[in-house]
Amino acid sequence: MTSKIKVIIIIICNIKITSSNMTGNVINGVASDIIDFPHSAYLAIECSSSRGEGYFSCGSSIVNQAVLLTAGHCVIGCHENVDAFAIFGHEKRDKGMVANVSHIKLHEDHFEGSLSNDIALVLLEKNLKFSSAVRRVALMRHPPDVDDATVAGWGKTNEQSNDVSNILMSTKQKILFPSTCTFTMNNPAGTFCADSRPGTGIPARADSGNAMIVNDFIQIGLVSYMDPQISKRITVYSNISYFYDWIKYNARKLFCKRRNSKCKYAMI
Template sequence: MIAVGLLFLICSFKSILGKEEGFIVGGDFVKSIKKFPHVAFLTLQAADSQDEFICGSSILNQLILVTAAHCFDNIATATASVGNVDREKGKVHRVASWQQHEKWDTVNINHDIALCRLQKPLTLGHTVKRVVLMKRPPKARIADLAGWGVTNEEDYSDTVMLKHTRQKLWTHAQCQRILHNSPRGTICGGESSAKGDFASSGDSGSGLLIGDNIIVGLVSYKDTSVSRSLVIYTDVPYFYDWISHTSKRLSCS
């Protein structure tokens, strides 16, 4: 169970707690996928119901996508759409397998990261590109986030078109001063007060990038008792070794 006040940033059919919260509120529509060719839209089918969930992800290579671990909790099948700002017009690829982090903790929300392997390799080009994974990325104060979904948290209206916003970056230490219980391996992005543009339902797993293509975070959750606009991201460089090892194993499986 997840404590009341914490909301995951997935989206189902307006479920209350659990798989919920994760699209960009505010922000701007992306006119061309060439601005964010690394994004992939995930559609996930629940294992024990007819429910579908949606998440974002980022392309690591022709076969591997990186996303949040909680996106794959109790999931039977998944597909990924790439190469178009309209999530319904992208090229669809079946997800053949996935690996959540072995220490993924649904109670304390630790190690919220997963990799998924596509059944067939992507064809890279102007509209489909890889992110850059770095163990020690350059310091940055602002990062870019792109995702699909809820644009208004009051009526949960959404869109099939990709949206983009910029996020102020907080270090883990800065985040701790506000949230006090944010786990290791996380960073924060956004504003501590309820203002600005931010992730909401459906953006879970979407990549936070600096310098156009260097991935530094994955949308994980929000502590709504503190702020709806301050988002906790999985710190991707923190998991560099795990990503490298697991992606090689999945690619060869």
């Protein structure tokens, strides 16, 4: 892994080796109600990998009753030896419900040091009970063509402080033209870029895996990385429509691993 890629991933994922510092992060975001982002789930991950003993903090989204969608670099090296749980159902993290993780499916073509195929699925030990505060996202092969989207997560109040918010925070993002993104960020296939509008928040360290949402419930991307040497405002997102077939196939396959689950009821 090059030093540049290490910087990119650590800024987003908030990896802390040998000690726990689990935070989510939308810097300068707006305090939000879970009812507006019921798909949001916080992932706390502890694992042993080639990088050593580590605690990892990421965001995720609910794709069906037992499967969450997150960034691949959040779980790489952890899928065979992991102790993880998700928090969901409340805008205050310390009041949310907790579900343990039983299995992780990392994209087959995502590997340590790569920015490509940065996507993974997480299987929970028990099915979620949907409510106004716990709902799945809608995933589409051909989502609406829009300019603005929203990202939500838990965490740090500003870039200079280590203080973290216990409240769900959200921010608006402006989706950039593909040509602008490729020229500026040299982003890999299966990704797109978005810029933070002046005066709005910025997805940052530990925000990996959080969903980019349009029309209140349609997920079009998930936070992958940013390169602060190029821009501190532009974020690269894994493109949901690009990975739609992979998500659909593997989410159903994971769901069907559960003996008490009927595959025909696995929604996506």
